[in-house]
Each structure stands twice: as C-alpha cells, then as structure tokens.
Amino acid sequence: MSIGVRPEIKATEISQGFWDACKESKLVVQKCCDCKKLRHYPQLLCPSCHSEKVEWFEIRPTGAIYSYTITRRPFHPAWKESTPYALVTVDMDDGVRMMGDILNIDPEDVKIDGRVAVEFEDMPGQGLVPRFRLVY
Amino acid sequence: MSLSGGCVIAGIGQTPFTRGTEKSTVGLHLDAALEAIADAGLKPSDIDGVMPNELAGTIAEDFIVNLGLENVTFSSTMRHGGASLLSAVKSACLAVHTGVAKHVLLVAGRRGFSQQRMSKASEGTIPPHPLFREFNEFESPFGNTAPLQWFAPAAMRHMHEFGTTSEQLGRIALTCREHANLNPRALMHDKKMTMEDYLASPMIADPYRKFDCSLETDGATAFVITSAERGRDLKKAGVPILGLGEGHGTPPTSMTHKRDMTKVEGIEQAGKQAFEMAGLKPRDISSVQLYDAFTWVVLSTLEDLGFCQKGEGGAFVESGVLGLNGGLPLNTSGGLLSEGHCSGANLLSEAVRQLRGEVEPNRQISNCKNILISGEGHFHEGAVAILGRPV
Numbered sequence: 001m002s003i004g005v006r007p008e009i010k011a012t013e014i015s016q017g018f019w020d021a022c023k024e025s026k027l028v029v030q031k032c033c034d035c036k037k038l039r040h041y042p043q044l045l046c047p048s049c050h051s052e053k054v055e056w057f058e059i060r061p062t063g064a065i066y067s068y069t070i071t072r073r074p075f076h077p078a079w080k081e082s083t084p085y086a087l088v089t090v091d092m093d094d095g096v097r098m099m100g101d102i103l104n105i106d107p108e109d110v111k112i113d114g115r116v117a118v119e120f121e122d123m124p125g126q127g128l129v130p131r132f133r134l135v136y
Numbered sequence: 137m138s139l140s141g142g143c144v145i146a147g148i149g150q151t152p153f154t155r156g157t158e159k160s161t162v163g164l165h166l167d168a169a170l171e172a173i174a175d176a177g178l179k180p181s182d183i184d185g186v187m188p189n190e191l192a193g194t195i196a197e198d199f200i201v202n203l204g205l206e207n208v209t210f211s212s213t214m215r216h217g218g219a220s221l222l223s224a225v226k227s228a229c230l231a232v233h234t235g236v237a238k239h240v241l242l243v244a245g246r247r248g249f250s251q252q253r254m255s256k257a258s259e260g261t262i263p264p265h266p267l268f269r270e271f272n273e274f275e276s277p278f279g280n281t282a283p284l285q286w287f288a289p290a291a292m293r294h295m296h297e298f299g300t301t302s303e304q305l306g307r308i309a310l311t312c313r314e315h316a317n318l319n320p321r322a323l324m325h326d327k328k329m330t331m332e333d334y335l336a337s338p339m340i341a342d343p344y345r346k347f348d349c350s351l352e353t354d355g356a357t358a359f360v361i362t363s364a365e366r367g368r369d370l371k372k373a374g375v376p377i378l379g380l381g382e383g384h385g386t387p388p389t390s391m392t393h394k395r396d397m398t399k400v401e402g403i404e405q406a407g408k409q410a411f412e413m414a415g416l417k418p419r420d421i422s423s424v425q426l427y428d429a430f431t432w433v434v435l436s437t438l439e440d441l442g443f444c445q446k447g448e449g450g451a452f453v454e455s456g457v458l459g460l461n462g463g464l465p466l467n468t469s470g471g472l473l474s475e476g477h478c479s480g481a482n483l484l485s486e487a488v489r490q491l492r493g494e495v496e497p498n499r500q501i502s503n504c505k506n507i508l509i510s511g512e513g514h515f516h517e518g519a520v521a522i523l524g525r526p527v
Binding site: 015067068070073075076085089098101123126131 | 279341397
C-alpha cells in the first residue's frame with residue numbers, strides 16, 4: 001500500500017457480488033438459502049446453520065446509527081483534506097450492520113439513533129461504492 | 137490436572153522505555169531476554185522454549201541464533217494483537233505443565249515510537265494479519281484506518297447507553313498518570329496531569345482525546361516461565377500463575393458487528409476462565425493491571441470482569457478506588473497510558489515486581505496478594521492472568 005493513496009478495495013471470491021451490485025446502485029448482502037438468515041460481511045458458511053448455500057439479497061438502503069466517531073485529525077494522508085468526517089456503525093433496517101463514512105458533516109448533526117441512508121458515489125479507481133448521508 | 141499454581145514467572149527483564157532508540161527491535165528483545173534469564177538465575181542454554189511476540193514481528197530463530205540456543209523443543213507465536221502476551225503466558229504454561237519445555241522465554245515490545253507507530257497504522261506499521269481481511273476491504277477504504285478510530289465507537293455507545301462522561305474517562309488517564317509520577321521508569325514520570333489538562337487535550341476521534349491514548353514507545357520486556365517445582369531452586373522465589381483465560385468474542389474480525397459494543401467480550405470470557413481456574417473472586421484481587429491502550433477499555437474491563445456492574449464503571453472509577461491506596465490500585469506503573477506501551481508486557485512485569493516487593497517503597501501496594509492482568513487485542517479479543525504471592 002503506497003503512502004498517500006486511499007487503501008484499495010480488494011474484492012474476494014466471496015465478496016465480489018457485493019461490489020458488483022454496487023455498480024448497479026444496489027445494496028446486497030448474503031442470504032443463507034437454508035435458514036434464510038442475512039449476514040454481512042460476506043463469509044463462507046452461515047454461522048447459524050453452517051450451510052454454504054448462499055444468494056445475494058437486496059436490502060433497503062436505510063438504517064439508524066448504532067454508534068459513530070468523528071475523525072478530527074487525519075490518520076492517513078489520503079484523508080488530509082477530509083476532516084472532520086464521521087465513521088458510522090449502522091443498524092440497517094433489514095437487520096445487518098454496516099460501517100461507512102459521512103463526509104462534509106457538521107459533527108454536531110451526527111447522533112446515535114439518527115437516521116441514515118446509503119447513496120452510491122463514484123470513488124476514484126473503485127467505481128460506485130456505498131456512502132452514507134444523514135436523513136433529516 | 138489443574139494448571140493453577142503449576143507454573144511461575146521466574147525472571148523478568150526490561151529495557152528502558154524511550155521515544156527514540158539506536159537499537160533494532162531484535163536488539164531490544166535480546167537485551168530484555170538476557171536480563172530475564174539472568175534474573176531467573178538461569179543461563180541462555182537453559183532456555184528450551186521461545187515465544188516471540190506477533191506485534192514485534194520477531195521470530196524464534198532470532199533468539200535461537202543470537203542466544204545460541206541449542207535445545208529449543210517448543211516455539212509458538214500467539215496472534216491476538218495486544219492480548220498475545222497473556223495468551224502466550226497460557227501457552228507457555230501448557231508447554232511447561234505437560235513437560236514439553238522446561239524454561240520458556242517470552243519477549244514482547246516494539247519500536248513503537250521509532251518504527252511501528254500505531255497512529256500511522258495505515259502506512260503498514262502493524263504487521264499484516266489475515267484477521268484484517270474484511271476490515272481492509274469494507275472499512276479502511278472509507279477512512280477507518282487507525283486503532284483509535286475502530287475503538288472509539290465502543291466508548292461512544294457506552295456513553296450513550298450508560299451516561300458515561302469524558303471526566304470519567306479522564307479519571308482513568310489521571311490515575312495512570314499519578315502512578316507514573318511515582319515510577320522512575322515511566323515515560324511520563326516528570327509530567328503531571330490535571331483534569332483541566334485532560335479536557336483541554338485535543339479531540340482526535342470522538343469521544344477520544346489525545347490523553348485517552350497510550351504512548352507510542354520503544355522498548356521490550358521479557359519473562360521466563362518454568363514449573364513451580366523447578367522455580368523453587370532458582371535465584372528468586374517464583375511468582376505463581378494462578379489463573380489464565382482467553383476469549384475471542386463474536387465476531388473477532390470486526391468491531392462493527394459486535395452484538396453489544398459496550399463490553400469487551402473477549403476479556404469478559406477470559407476473566408471468567410481465569411477466576412474459575414484460580415478459585416478466586418474479584419474481591420480477592422489486591423490490584424489490577426489492565427490493558428489501557430485507550431481509557432475506555434479500562435472502564436469496560438472493570439465491568440466485564442465483575443469489579444462493578446455493567447454501566448457502573450464511570451461511577452466506580454470516580455470513587456477513587458483505583459488509586460494506590462484506594463483498595464484496588466490500577467496500573468501502578470502508569471500503564472500503557474503513562475508508563476509506556478510495551479505491547480502490554482509492562483503490565484505483567486509490574487505485577488511481578490509488586491508481588492516480589494521490588495518496586496520503589498513509595499509505590500508498593502500494601503498487603504499485596506493477588507494481581508489480575510488483562511490484555512486486549514484486535515477487535516476486543518482478550519486474555520487475563522492472575523498472579524499470586526511468591527511462596
């Protein structure tokens with residue numbers, strides 16, 4: 001990883017479907033074909049029933065902030081011009097957790113239980129990726 | 137066949153803690169290792185087990201070559217981040233207890249200031265670990281690039297659910313600082329801190345300020361573990377290892393997916409095992425040396441180990457109980473926050489010194505019987521050890 005360049009998203013065999021869906025502005029997570037439970041991040045086996053049969057399931061792009069932090073100084077040169085920014089841990093309305101960033105915020109506006117929604121934005125070199133925005 | 141009391145810490149060695157060093161990481165480790173071996177009254181050739189530390193990137197062969205070890209029958213490296221040292225203690229005890237090795241050398245610490253700065257983790261200062269695969273794919277590309285950021289939401293959620301305050305986190309920083317002010321080894325020995333200083337330190341990743349963070353430190357600490365029986369014939373009375381535990385939480389690969397972010401689940405699991413093995417309860421503990429990479433981890437650890445109820449950690453730390461004469465002295469060396477972050481190993485060495493009665497008289501814990509030590513690594517994995525008085 002070279003210094004100053006944003007860490008690259010490296011999809012794996014089991015996560016490729018997530019990033020492919022992003023290209024179509026769809027948010028998908030793994031769904032166990034046997035016990036029907038949703039899971040994220042992608043993994044080989046269903047931790048509940050150990051089935052490896054899995055399909056991609058589109059979830060609603062909305063959720064509520066479970067917790068967050070506001071980064072006020074950059075820990076990485078690629079974010080030198082981006083502070084302050086929020087990192088939010090989100091309970092999605094369909095029951096999985098996601099983490100994402102919210103740029104261009106007033107830190108006071110970010111609150112636990114606050115509503116957020118995913119929007120797909122072009123990240124240089126990565127294509128469309130999910131970013132969060134506050135929903136008022 | 138219980139492991140409790142079967143093994144002892146026979147020797148400790150430690151380099152000075154500095155911000156800047158001419159030594160290589162291996163060089164620091166060898167200095168600490170030789171001192172620990174001598175402290176135990178052993179010769180390097182007595183060492184037949186070697187446990188290097190994951191965070192330093194050292195390997196058993198570094199010690200075999202440089203110390204001329206010809207009889208190594210056991211080597212292993214635990215890979216639980218900051219919990220690695222204490223889970224290595226458990227592994228060493230298993231090796232000794234089963235006769236696989238007689239004298240196991242453990243070494244930890246890094247050039248945390250000169251080379252492996254955690255604040256620059258995104259630049260590759262943490263050795264690569266497959267555990268970060270999902271984190272690297274789904275979180276760091278969005279700006280979650282340093283440990284402070286991945287731990288901050290846990291503290292934030294705890295504050296939200298239980299009303300924990302910045303001042304309560306500050307009490308932990310101040311307690312460690314007061315103890316460091318008594319410890320000539322501590323990086324912050326000469327630097328006082330007030331609550332005003334704490335609150336005025338810059339917010340870095342809410343709710344964490346600069347003074348919630350441990351110190352990027354150069355240094356190494358080493359231990360020799362042997363059987364209680366063999367320990368009786370060595371230079372100093374061995375410090376018995378009474379309880380050990382290790383926990384990984386669910387899932388250990390992600391902070392985001394913790395069902396309950398307000399606890400350090402790995403430490404909760406490890407604590408139950410360690411207390412059970414030792415046959416002890418929190419009230420039997422004279423002092424706690426708790427992994428304090430960041431302040432909130434200490435507050436949660438006190439709750440997770442049962443020293444107070446979940447959610448009551450804030451009031452507990454404000455009560456003054458954690459001071460040197462408060463009843464449950466915390467991090468009497470100054471801890472990672474104010475002595476130095478030696479991959480958590482200085483918490484264990486401090487416990488050994490206190491139980492041996494080897495610290496400066498003005499900071500000796502009176503009537504010190506059992507000391508509990510914790511380690512936290514990666515995304516809330518944990519390890520716990522309980523040491524007893526030398527016999």
